[in-house]
Amino acid sequence: MTVAGYDLGHRGTVEAEHWLASLLSAAEGSPVACTHLVHGPDPRVVVTISGGAPPVAPSSTEAAAAAVADHAAGLAGRAVLFPGVRSLTGILPVATLLSESAIDEVVVLGGPPCEPDSRIDTRDFVRPQYRDGRLVLMATPAPGGLIAPFEVPNPTPCCANH
Template sequence: MTRYALTVDAGIRDLRAADHLLHTLAAELALPEGAFGCTHLVRGDRPRVALSFTLPSEPLLSTVRERLAAGEYEVAPGVPDTAGRAVLYPGVSALTGTLTVAELLNRSAIDRVAVLGTPGEPAPDTPLVTWDHVRPQWQHDGTLVLSTMPAVGGPLVPFEVPAPTPCCADH
């Protein structure tokens, strides 16, 4: 299936703010279930977090581009890079609570689950506690991969936690 993409630069420097804006824009634009919304870290002289939307049709892309450009956003064609962090994707709303790896893969657009520090993939019946915050990453080969880590007691958890403790928070 052909996909159509655009990048939105809102000058955001924080991932949580970027996630919030992605959800807000998706709701305002009434994006369909097949849409993807990703964040991309932009380095250089003006570090920031850019957003991208990948949509299932050219007419929808044109409509979204026009509506976003009419606002306060800088809009460009395509995606800033191939390694975006997916926030909105098919099936994301079904990834709540504790699921098995097989359930996660069957319910969503995620292609693979990786466990940090281990070779191979986890068994399909391995439990995964989602924390209702599942942010897979696009790989350069076009696969959408969720990085996880083992938790106490045996289940896996997403590597990215929903509310990370800022560096040096106890200082």
């Protein structure tokens, strides 16, 4: 599997995903794409892509190389594109989410573990993480007895003055 890394100075995941969307409208196949947080004095987001044919030359930075290695080994990376992601919309049983997509496991924080028939409100925004070779979706209790992905689609913006 060839993985390409892009260290283009995106400040956050929103900006990185925006770039990714514009790029992959021209890509072929069904790529897996992840974002990787680069902590430290120059915080930014690296994007990795495998299984596609991105028409842009990858980066050769240290951060890009580390992200590529994590992606290739399934050790880390927040998956934006992955097999089945397009079918994860609306409210679904967890069993359906697991069978329709590459997600291996749903972990609930702040509530009891979910069951196959637990219903998850995807909010049309599902961003599982690679951990130890598995694709894991962190979730949390949601209104109406549902669960929902921990990460919300439109969090209070990082630059909000609140």
